Amino acid sequence: MSIQQYSVNQHPIQTLLTWISSGEIAIPEIQRPFVWDATKVRDLIDSLYEGYPIGYLIAWRNPSVKLKDGTSSEGKRVLIDGQQRVTALMASLLGARVINKDYKRVNISIAFNPKERKFEVTNPAIKKDKTWIANISDILSQDVSLLKVVNEYCEKNEGSNQDEIFKSIELLRGIVNNHIGLIELNSDLDIETVTEIFIRINSQGAVLSQADFAMSKIAANETYNGNKMRKCIDYFCHLAVAPEFFQQLAEVDKGFSSTEYFKKMSWLRSENDDLYDPSYTDMLRVAFTSEFKRGRLQDLVALLSGRNFETRVYEEEIAEQSFKQLEEGLFKFMNETDFKRFVMILRSAGFVESSMIRSQNAINFAYIVYLVQRANKIEPATIETNVRKWLVMSVLTGRYSGSPESSFDFDIKQIGEIGVSKYLENVEAAELSDAFWDAGLPQQMNTSVASSPYFKVYLASQVHANDKGFLSKEITVRDLITHRGDVHHLFPKNYLKKNGLTRGRYNQIANYVMMQSEINIAIGDKAPSEYFSKLIDHCNNGSTAYGAITDIEEMRENFKTHCVPDEMENKNIEHYDEFLQERRKLMGQKIKNYYWKL
Known part of the structure; x- marks a missing residue:
């Protein structure tokens, strides 16, 4: 008989929003740009009003962790699917501000016409039109009197049928009592199983990468700066592409701009080289593999949760140490001297344009090779030769095109045992023989x-x-x-x-x-x-x-x-x-x- 891997429960929307506001459910994406346009938010509210289902949310419970004093702390739920819907609900129903694609905090106002029972994105014309309630969040609070709202509306709109208006607005206020499904995945599931369940449940068949899971785990932790690290990764990758965003970031997120993370990336404000513009997956992978000497991001998720691989229990000390180690890896990744020198090495190998490097993972591992050798104080000329050769070798052999995580894990462990130079020689002997050059490559x-x-x-x-x-x-x-x-x-x-x-x-x-x-x-x-x-x-x-x-x-x-x-x-x-x-x-x-x- 198979064991149930998850539970499914229906909860009122109001309950879920309360859990999110209190932190009982962590919604890591709240700090990231909200990608829906306002009309999609309007359509979501309209679906709720009509009583249509709006899909399931999926949460993955963090494992319970053994604290330093010997007691146990139950892990909070981390929302891994449904962030955009929840953010849309918080913005439209509670008036919460969201971060748009320009990283500016904005309000999304949805207007309601009680006569026609229609929703629209608020605009200047609607604000002037008395038949519309310009922002539904203004009337959804329990403190607001329904009778008062109806009376005021009818006074402004003579000839309105008070009973009909009452019904329309009462129905609107009732949408927070509509139920939404929450699928809660067991804390002891590994990433592969979570991914499999996610794909099977998710009607769009959207793919969540292991980096997405890792980023959710990082962002949900405020005790060891996880939420700041998540921002650090997001902001660095955004600044690498759009350095002009720097001033705006400094003004918009003053809390973050006073941190050490911000200081470490501030050199990007005048950086226009786009040869290596890492995504959050790239940055996370390089920082993790170079610092932890492991290649599988599922191990990072486990370590950040506090997993002791020997005893198989979760300990707070391991979580604390893992966050500290990841932070160190991120600082090394962002170091101006090292990042620029690595890019210079890529150029010195003849890769002078970003379109010339077809494998992002080949660049990522080349940077890992660079950082590991720097940490081991290898002489600069040897570092440069090894990085250039590793990049070209891995591109020519398609080393990271199949299952990159397994290859990363295998390579970093071999490098840890015998060093980059010796391991590179072994790989060359095995894969770059005369047969490769004379027959395989042609x-x-x-x-x-x-x-x-x-x-x-x-x-x-x-x-x-x-x-x-x-x-x-x-x-x-x-x-x-x-x-x-x-x-x-x-x-x-x-x-x-x-x-x-x-x-x-x-x-x-x-x-x-x-x-x-x-x-x-x-x-x-x-x-x-x-x-x-x-x-x-x-x-x-x-x-x-x-x-x-x-x-x-x-x-x-x-x-x-x-x-x-x-x-x-x-x-x-x-x-x-x-x-x-x-x-x-x-x-x-x-x-x-x-x-x-x-």
């Missing part, structure tokens, strides 16, 4: 996706080598990438289309080069045999055909840096597949040489 490059990680690494190798653009004398690949230059085709696209090739065939990454648009336009849809012959003839005569290169040796060097196979002046449509195969191998070798120079 085979992976048989793709038409321009955003392919292999093509991005190839471009990084060109930036790292300071290569000039295809047929360019002065303009570099770096220039073309950072100024949104174009990717063009060695076998021109229209030439291949004329010969009946489909998109998947002509858009092969082994057919791509970074080239100035004007050169590409001049080449048009000519066969390689035609335009390469012209290039070589002109260079032999010391003149230009396409681009600015006039010297034949310089031209051949340019071909070599772009992995262009020999004898392109003899190649036509029948040579296309052979050309792709040959170029993939040359590109693979270029990436290999680049990797070992990192």
Whole structure:
């Protein structure tokens, strides 16, 4: 017989709002931007008024914790689904202010027309219209006399049917007695089970990540600054994208702007580099893994709850220590010198534009590698080499694309045992053999996706080598990438289309080069045999055909840096597949040489 994993109860909305106001149910998202627009709040109130169901809320009870004095404290419930609905109810029914997407505290006023029994978002016209009650929260308080409200309304609106108005407003005031379902999950469930239950119950099939659960646990704790840490993570990630938000944050949230957290992130006010703009999941993952030497966020949730992994009981001291450790990890993540130096290392590996790094988890673990080595006082040159190589290796092998948490956990434990340098050598021996460079990588490059990680690494190798653009004398690949230059085709696209090739065939990454648009336009849809012959003839005569290169040796060097196979002046449509195969191998070798120079 299966054990019930959760309980389901119906509660009046008034009861739930009281529990939330008193902190019996923690609603962590109350400090985060409210993403619903006001019309959605209006629709929710209208549904309640009509007696329609508004779905279930899901709460997960924190486990009971053994306190230092030996007594036990029962854990509070943490709301993990339904934050937006609860926030909408608190804003519209209780008049609570919410934080909008600009992090400003605002009121959401819903107006009610008792004659027509209609709801609308309050606007200046409605405020002037006597037939509307401009803000329903003004009449929902138990202290307000229903009779007085009805009389005042009827005085302003002559000819109103007092009984009908009474019924309309009485029905409105009664919506706080409508029931809403609360699903309460057992405290001893692990994250996988909670996620599974959540997906099965949630009608929209929305996915909650482990980071969402961790963030809810953090925010619900005020004893050890969890609520401030939650804000710290949110605000840092927002400032990294929008530094202009700094002044507003300082003014809007004065309580937070006086904390050490705010001081540690204040350098972001003048930071415009967007190569690594972490999300809250990224920041949490890096801070946790680098500081706790664990990769699974479910372990963080357990530790913040006070779990002793050996005795399997929950202890306050472990919770306290875990929050302190997480705080330390966040401070290290936000350190201006380290963050900027890490980004500089990414750039030094040739990744000069955010679109070049297709795996956020590869960057995250590269930052973990950086922070762990910094903590171990490894010399700077070694740190830089290891970070660059780790990033490129993990992108090329898709190391964190399958189950990143398991890979994070495995890698950080190996690093803890033998150190980054030794572990990196072991990984290289296992995964970057000659077979990988000569056969595996060229085979992976048989793709038409321009955003392919292999093509991005190839471009990084060109930036790292300071290569000039295809047929360019002065303009570099770096220039073309950072100024949104174009990717063009060695076998021109229209030439291949004329010969009946489909998109998947002509858009092969082994057919791509970074080239100035004007050169590409001049080449048009000519066969390689035609335009390469012209290039070589002109260079032999010391003149230009396409681009600015006039010297034949310089031209051949340019071909070599772009992995262009020999004898392109003899190649036509029948040579296309052979050309792709040959170029993939040359590109693979270029990436290999680049990797070992990192």
